[in-house]
Amino acid sequence: MVSMKVRPNGTAAGAVLFRWWPVLLLPLFLVACASPAPRPPMPPQPVPIPDPQVVEPLPVPSPPELEVIKESVPPPPPPSAPAALNLAQQSDVALATGDLRLAALHLERALRIAPRDADLWHRLARVRLAQREFQQAERMAERSLQLRPGDRRLALENWRVIAQAREARGDTEGARRAWDEVRRLESALG
Amino acid sequence: MPARRTYRSALSSRFRRGLAAVLWFSLGLLLVLSGLGAWSVYQLDREIQARFEGKRWALPARVFARPLELYVGRPLSIELLRMELDALNYREDGSGPGSFSIRGDTVSVTTRPFVFSDGPEPARAVHLRIQEGMVADLGGQDGQAVELMRVEPMVIGSIYPAHGEDRVLVTLADVPPGLVAALLATEDRRFLTHRGVDPVGIARAAWANLRAGRTVQGGSTLTQQLVKNFYLTREQSLRRKATEAVMAVLLEYRYSKQEILEAYLNEVFLGQSGARAIHGFGLAAEFYFQRPLRELELDQLALLVGLARGASYYDPRRFPERALARRNLVLDRMQREALARADDVAAAKAKPLRVTPRMPRGDSQFPAFLDLVRKQLRAEYREEDLRTEGLRIFTTLDPGLQLTLEREIVDGLDELVRTRNIQEPLQVAAVLTDPLTGEVLAMLGDRDPRFLGFNRAVEAQRPIGSLVKPFVYLAALSDPSRYTLATLLDDGPLTIDMRSGPWSPQNFDRQFHGQVTAWEALVLSYNVATVRLSQQVGIAQVIRLLQTLGLERQPAALPSLALGALDLSPLEVATLYQALANGGYATRGRAIRDVLNADDQGLSHYSLELRGAVPDGAVQVLNHALHDTTTRGTARQVAQRLPGRILAGKTGTSNDRRDSWFAGFDDRHLLVVWVGLDDNQPTGLTGATGALPLWIRTMSSVPGGSLSLGYHPEVRITQVDRRSGLRADTDSCPERLQLPFWRDSVPRIRAACDVDADPVDGQGTGWSERWFR
Numbered sequence: 001m002v003s004m005k006v007r008p009n010g011t012a013a014g015a016v017l018f019r020w021w022p023v024l025l026l027p028l029f030l031v032a033c034a035s036p037a038p039r040p041p042m043p044p045q046p047v048p049i050p051d052p053q054v055v056e057p058l059p060v061p062s063p064p065e066l067e068v069i070k071e072s073v074p075p076p077p078p079p080s081a082p083a084a085l086n087l088a089q090q091s092d093v094a095l096a097t098g099d100l101r102l103a104a105l106h107l108e109r110a111l112r113i114a115p116r117d118a119d120l121w122h123r124l125a126r127v128r129l130a131q132r133e134f135q136q137a138e139r140m141a142e143r144s145l146q147l148r149p150g151d152r153r154l155a156l157e158n159w160r161v162i163a164q165a166r167e168a169r170g171d172t173e174g175a176r177r178a179w180d181e182v183r184r185l186e187s188a189l190g
Numbered sequence: 191m192p193a194r195r196t197y198r199s200a201l202s203s204r205f206r207r208g209l210a211a212v213l214w215f216s217l218g219l220l221l222v223l224s225g226l227g228a229w230s231v232y233q234l235d236r237e238i239q240a241r242f243e244g245k246r247w248a249l250p251a252r253v254f255a256r257p258l259e260l261y262v263g264r265p266l267s268i269e270l271l272r273m274e275l276d277a278l279n280y281r282e283d284g285s286g287p288g289s290f291s292i293r294g295d296t297v298s299v300t301t302r303p304f305v306f307s308d309g310p311e312p313a314r315a316v317h318l319r320i321q322e323g324m325v326a327d328l329g330g331q332d333g334q335a336v337e338l339m340r341v342e343p344m345v346i347g348s349i350y351p352a353h354g355e356d357r358v359l360v361t362l363a364d365v366p367p368g369l370v371a372a373l374l375a376t377e378d379r380r381f382l383t384h385r386g387v388d389p390v391g392i393a394r395a396a397w398a399n400l401r402a403g404r405t406v407q408g409g410s411t412l413t414q415q416l417v418k419n420f421y422l423t424r425e426q427s428l429r430r431k432a433t434e435a436v437m438a439v440l441l442e443y444r445y446s447k448q449e450i451l452e453a454y455l456n457e458v459f460l461g462q463s464g465a466r467a468i469h470g471f472g473l474a475a476e477f478y479f480q481r482p483l484r485e486l487e488l489d490q491l492a493l494l495v496g497l498a499r500g501a502s503y504y505d506p507r508r509f510p511e512r513a514l515a516r517r518n519l520v521l522d523r524m525q526r527e528a529l530a531r532a533d534d535v536a537a538a539k540a541k542p543l544r545v546t547p548r549m550p551r552g553d554s555q556f557p558a559f560l561d562l563v564r565k566q567l568r569a570e571y572r573e574e575d576l577r578t579e580g581l582r583i584f585t586t587l588d589p590g591l592q593l594t595l596e597r598e599i600v601d602g603l604d605e606l607v608r609t610r611n612i613q614e615p616l617q618v619a620a621v622l623t624d625p626l627t628g629e630v631l632a633m634l635g636d637r638d639p640r641f642l643g644f645n646r647a648v649e650a651q652r653p654i655g656s657l658v659k660p661f662v663y664l665a666a667l668s669d670p671s672r673y674t675l676a677t678l679l680d681d682g683p684l685t686i687d688m689r690s691g692p693w694s695p696q697n698f699d700r701q702f703h704g705q706v707t708a709w710e711a712l713v714l715s716y717n718v719a720t721v722r723l724s725q726q727v728g729i730a731q732v733i734r735l736l737q738t739l740g741l742e743r744q745p746a747a748l749p750s751l752a753l754g755a756l757d758l759s760p761l762e763v764a765t766l767y768q769a770l771a772n773g774g775y776a777t778r779g780r781a782i783r784d785v786l787n788a789d790d791q792g793l794s795h796y797s798l799e800l801r802g803a804v805p806d807g808a809v810q811v812l813n814h815a816l817h818d819t820t821t822r823g824t825a826r827q828v829a830q831r832l833p834g835r836i837l838a839g840k841t842g843t844s845n846d847r848r849d850s851w852f853a854g855f856d857d858r859h860l861l862v863v864w865v866g867l868d869d870n871q872p873t874g875l876t877g878a879t880g881a882l883p884l885w886i887r888t889m890s891s892v893p894g895g896s897l898s899l900g901y902h903p904e905v906r907i908t909q910v911d912r913r914s915g916l917r918a919d920t921d922s923c924p925e926r927l928q929l930p931f932w933r934d935s936v937p938r939i940r941a942a943c944d945v946d947a948d949p950v951d952g953q954g955t956g957w958s959e960r961w962f963r
Contacts, residue, residue, distance in 0.1 A: 083261030083338040101795070105308040108798045113259065115626035115858075124798075139775070139800040146773055146806055149903040 084114040088123060095127070103127050118148035125161045129168075138165040156185040234433070235440050237421065242445060246453065247469075248351040249359065249580030249788060253554070253563055254343040255587040256629075256783070257306070260318060261338045264325045265858075265893040270590040271297055271320070277589045278344045279480040279546075287313050288485060295320050302482065304342035307584065307784040307792050311340050323893045344589055345476075347554030349564065351577045354465040358472035359580070359788075360483055362452050368488050369471060370451065371529035372495040376520050378412040379527060382447060386413045386438035413438040415498075416454045460497045461505070463549055468501075478506065478545045488530065489538035492520040493545070506545045514543055557642040558635030559587050562761070562781045565648065570794060571785075580788035585781055586629035594891045595622055595632040596639040599863070602884035603637060606865070612873055618865050618884070619646035621760045622892075625768035625860040627798055628777030630761075644868075647760045652849045652866060655754035655877065656715045656824075657763055657842035658732075660770065660812060662724045662752050663712050665735045667808040670935035673727075675709040675815055676915035676927075681719035686749050695721045695753060698843070698876075707915045709929060712815045713823035715841065717753055724752030738802035740765040740776045754842060763853055764862045769802075770816070770838070771855040771897075774809040776801040807904045807932035813838050814899055814930045820854065824878050828854070831886045836896035839885070841877030848872050850880030856894040861885055905930045911941035918944040 087110035094102035107124040114120060125140035141161040148154055163178035258274050260266075272292065275282075280299070281289045290299040296319050303313040316336055319327040328336045350356050362370075374381050380388050388411050395409035410418070417437045422430055441450060461468035461477055468477045474494050475483040486494075496516035497504050506513035518539050524530040530538075554560040563585055567576060575581070603618050615637065622632040635645035644650070666673035681703040685694045695717045697703070703716060711719035724732055729747045736745075745756050758766075761779070769776040778799040785794040816838035820828035824841045839854020850865040850873060865880040867873055873880065911918040912925035916939050923943035931937075 081261065081263050083259075083263070086337045101792075102308060104797065105795070109259075109308065111798060112624075112627055112629075113261065113264075115624075136797075136799060139803065142803070143773070143775060143800060 081114050081117075084110040084117055084120060087113070088120060091123065091127070100127055100131050104131065116147055118144045118151065118154060121147060122154060122158055122161070125158065129161055129165055132168070134165040134169045138162050138169075141165070152185055152189055156182060156189065159185060231436060231440070234437050235444070238437060238440055238444060241420065242441075242449075242453070245578075247357060247359070247456065248353075248355065248578035250351060250356055251349040251576045251579070251581040251583055252345055252358075253347040253349070253560060253583045253585060255346045255585060255589045257304070257311075257340040257343040258590075259338070259340055260316070260325060260328055260336075262325055262328050262335075265323055265895075266320055266325050267323060267893055268292060268295065268297065268320055270594070270893065273593050274341070274590045275299065277593070278341070286485065288481060299341070301339070302342045304340070305790050306340070307786055307795065311342070314339055343584065346556050346585070346587055346589070347560040347563075349576045350466060353467075355467050355469050356473055357456060357469040358476065359456055360452075360470065360472035362448055362455075364484055365455060365471070366484055366486060366491060368530070369455075369483070369486075369491045369495065372488075372492050372520050372524055373412070373455075373498070375523040375527040375529050376495055377415070377498060378410075381412050381451075384411055384413075384442075386440075386442035387411060387435050410434075411438060412454050413441055413450055416450060416457060417441060419457050419459065420453070458498050459501055460494065461501045477549070480546050487538070487541075488534055489517065489521070489541040490544060492524070492538060493517040493543065496520045506543050507547070507549065510543055510545075513545075517543070554642075555640065556587060556592055556633075557640065558645045558647055559585070559592065559630070559633045559781065561635065561642075561645045562630065562633060562648055566781055566796075567785075581793070582786040582788075582790070583782060584784040584786070586624075586631060586783060587633075587781070588631040591622060591892060592632035595620055595634055595861075595888055598887040598891055599634055599884050600637065600639065602887045603865070606875070606880065606883065610874065610879075612875070613867060613871060615867075616865065616873065617646060617868055618863070619650060619760045620861065620863045620884070620888070621647050621764040622888070623764050623768060623779070623860045624858060625771035625777065625855060626858065628768060628779050629783075630764075630779060630781045631859070633761075646864070649759060650864070651757040651759050651762075652864060653754055653844035654756055654758050654763060655842035655844040655849060655851060656717075657840055657851050657853050657877075658736075658752065658754040658756055659712060659715065659720050660816060660840055661735055661739070661766065662720055662727065662732050663708060663815070664770075664804060664808060664812050665727045665732045666708070666723055667811050667932065668735075668805055670808070670932045673708065673723075674915075674931050674935045674937070675707060675712075675811060675929045676910045676931075676937055677708045678705045678915050679708055679711050679719040679723055680704075681706050681711060681716050681722075684718050684722060686721070686725070688749065693749065695750075705913075707910075707912065707927070709815055709818070709927060710912070713818045715819075715824045721749060721752050725749065735804065736766060738776065738804060739769045740779070740801060754844065760862045760864050763851070764860055767853045767855065767860055767862065769804065770809055770813060771857075771860050774804040774806040776803065805932075807902060810899065810902045810905050811930045811932050813897065816840060816854075817897065817899060825852070825854070825882055827878065827882060828886060832890055834896075835894070836899060837889065838897055841882060843876040843878075846872045847874050847876060850875040851877050852881035852885040854885060854889070855897070856889065856892075857897050859889070859892055859894050861888055861892075863888075899930075902930075905932050906936055907931075908936050910937060911943060914941045916941035916944070920944055922946070 087106045091103040091106035091110070094106060104124065104127045107120060107127060110120050111117070111124065121140050121144035125137045125144060128137035128140060138161070141158040145155055145158045159178050159181045163175050163182055166175035166178055275290050279288070283289075283291050285300070287300050287302045290297060296317055298315070298317045300315040301313055304311050314336070315331045316339065317327070317329055317331070318325050328339075330336050348356060378388070378391070380391060384391075388409065391411065392409035395407040398407045399405050414434050417434050421437060422434060456470040456472065458471070459467060459469055460471070460474040463477070468474055471494055472483050474497070475481060475486055478494065479486060479490055493506060493513060496513065496519070499516075503509070504513045504516045521530070521535045521538050525532055525535045563583065567583065571581075599618055599620050603616060606612065607614065607616055618634065618637050620634040621630065623630050633647045635647040636643065667675070681697070683694065683702055685692045697717050698715065702718060706716060706719055708723065710716070711723070729749065729751055732751065733745060733747060741762065745751060748755060765776070765779050768779070778801060780796045782796050784792060784796070787793055817836060819825050819841075820837050820839055825839055828837055828839065835856065837854055837856050839852060842851030842853070843849065848866060848870055851863070853860070853862045855861070863881040863885045865873065865875060865884065907928060907930050909918050909926045909928055910916060911923040912927045915937065917937045918926045918941050923941055
């Protein structure tokens with residue numbers, strides 16, 4: 001098992017600051033993102049679940065509905081647990097002081113509480129990007145995309161992370177595709 | 191005068207020379223001896239400093255469970271909370287830190303402060319209300335809401351130095367004043383004034399011993415006792431006594447009273463548990479009372495002080511009467527020396543011993559989990575450092591779930607043995623993880639949860655049988671242009687030529703089922719159809735998928751792999767299934783979160799990591815079938831016994847019923863159970879009759895939710911004819927299935943039975959074209 005060695009903070013602070021100044025803007029960005037993104041106006045509908053009581057025999061009783069296809073719609077995202085939000089804010093504080101390690105610890109703790117929170121995965125993706133853990137940054141941004149497919153504003157930010165992570169890893173072609181996605185979403189969002 | 195003459199003659203020149211020689215020799219000898227003495231003192235002084243300045247003790251690593259996080263919305267039952275607090279040895283209906291009380295659905299808890307890798311957590315007194323399986327309210331005593339807090343984690347084990355000395359270091363600031371008072375009153379009244387050796391004390395002890403005719407008192411100061419334990423052997427000789435006295439004086443010359451006292455408090459031997467020696471008051475408090483030293487009361491402190499004179503002779507668990515008399519003697523001395531008030535002493539003497547009856551285990555209460563922790567640590571730390579550096583290791587173990595797992599699996603296994611005629615000793619292993627974070631929550635490696643030895647959850651590698659099938663189907667479903675759950679597979683007789691000869695796989699029911707949908711072949715676990723599918727997809731492709739999901743070995747690419755001719759440990763199986771419960775992402779399996787050094791600085795952090803991924807659309811489709819397995823497939827007992835929960839899983843049985851497996855999950859937990867015999871003999875149990883009942887029992891006690899199989903942007907759910915796998919828009923076909931389809935894979939062709947009934951809206955503009963244009 002490989003472990004992430006704890007990086008000492010504050011070495012060559014000037015160089016780090018010069019290189020990672022965007023990180024200092026993260027809290028601003030995250031605060032800006034904290035308001036709920038607009039949802040597509042689709043009414044939630046129950047999703048068909050096979051009757052759990054049916055055991056034997058195998059044949060499935062036909063559902064009473066006449067419609068052929070059950071339209072599945074995205075369920076609204078679960079409200080973020082206040083506890084997870086609290087930790088996200090603590091990670092912002094850590095970021096503001098440049099403590100990436102602590103910021104990541106708070107976000108990991110938050111994800112243990114709310115592991116399907118797309119916003120938390122996005123935040124951790126950004127911290128991983130700043131920590132130069134490019135592969136993890138990309139995967140976590142993808143996981144964030146996966147968890148909240150309808151949210152284009154969040155998708156835009158996730159694609160930005162993916163594009164930068166791919167660039168840093170030398171995946172030029174992948175980065176180009178990701179930037180295309182960024183531009184597409186930018187123009188769609190106006 | 192004759193005398194004078196004699197004297198003169200005696201002073202003959204020869205004699206004078208002789209005397210001078212003797213005098214010179216004596217002087218020389220004296221110089222040499224003083225030199226040697228000075229040299230010895232110098233050496234002793236160096237020895238004292240070397241040991242006292244450096245690292246004084248080899249400190250074992252302490253292993254902690256995960257802390258209990260409390261927040262509104264946290265799944266929790268009163269029962270689990272009580273288990274957790276009991277495990278931490280919190281006092282029910284007590285007061286102060288480390289206590290709790292339960293009134294109906296409301297629990298009041300006062301926690302202890304603790305330092306975590308991300309900072310300190312203060313002690314708190316809170317009330318929480320638990321309703322409908324979760325924390326509904328959480329507030330402080332001032333009525334303010336508390337958003338998030340942690341209870342301090344329990345110690346689940348230690349990794350000791352080779353000599354077995356165990357201790358928990360304390361500083362003078364941690365020590366209740368009563369302890370020091372009791373210690374001085376009993377062991378060394380003039381400690382604060384003497385210079386290492388106490389002539390008055392020695393004289394008094396000698397007088398007392400002389401009067402009694404035997405040794406009843408010692409004249410050693412605390413400093414001498416420290417020197418004896420710290421630097422010298424147990425040998426009883428005058429020479430050692432002298433060395434001890436010299437070193438005691440030197441120690442007092444070099445170091446302050448506070449430093450010497452603190453060293454004594456941590457060094458003194460206070461008990462024994464097997465090969466483990468209990469040193470220092472910090473650990474003794476835990477060993478005898480299972481509480482931190484600072485929470486002990488006067489009677490408890492006096493008991494510990496009494497042990498300093500002879501921990502085995504006054505062992506309160508073996509000789510309670512002796513220990514009680516000794517404790518009361520200590521209390522009397524305190525009163526006599528005016529170091530405690532008379533009424534306090536009277537109250538303390540009225541109390542019983544209050545020692546916890548069971549000795550806390552030195553190794554671990556949870557040996558299987560600790561074994562996994564040690565294995566993961568060894569990849570990165572030297573054994574020596576683990577045993578001596580005082581590391582603090584924070585793990586992922588959930589004590590409540592661990593105890594639940596133990597109870598349910600052990601009871602379930604007993605029931606199995608009772609109700610079925612099974613050869614004993616039937617063995618079991620189980621792994622419970624959080625698939626979303628990859629954390630191992632609980633583990634059982636033997637039927638006896640306390641057994642420290644062969645850890646089947648990690649070390650037993652057994653054929654996994656049909657547990658491999660979901661991955662064969664996932665490999666197929668990852669190419670939706672070729673395979674869906676509605677794809678027809680041939681479950682007719684099959685023979686494959688292999689190097690060892692022809693191989694003809696059989697179904698469990700010894701029958702062939704002809705053309706069946708992939709859904710049916712998976713849900714009912716048909717072997718022949720699955721082998722055919724794996725041949726079409728390619729065994730190499732299945733192996734690649736397994737490796738993407740975390741398999742760290744290279745299995746032989748044999749056709750029988752599709753039926754589980756693959757030996758894995760329960761932990762490895764859990765790793766593979768985690769991705770299915772986690773949107774297709776494999777996670778790094780972890781038993782450790784952080785390693786901190788003795789000064790609370792982080793050494794390693796085992797971070798949350800996403801590993802290889804498979805498309806979540808394909809996983810979503812597969813999970814539908816694995817859910818159907820628990821409602822109407824080989825594991826349909828699940829829906830009967832756990833109605834209302836959406837779960838998914840797969841049974842596994844190896845050849846001749848030697849291994850019985852079940853692997854399944856809800857939204858936050860993945861549980862893998864194996865049942866079998868160590869000598870690999872058949873048990874007569876299938877996955878459904880052996881492992882599954884244990885899985886169900888455990889999952890019914892785990893506060894969990896349901897899988898979300900509802901929405902996915904690229905998955906459409908539609909009805910198909912069960913026989914042909916073709917679309918069935920009306921209800922005129924004899925049997926319809928509701929199946930999910932990933933991407934543009936919904937069947938476009940309607941089944942004959944469907945078209946016959948409704949020829950108008952037949953071919954052409956199928957809804958799928960409308961959806962996927």
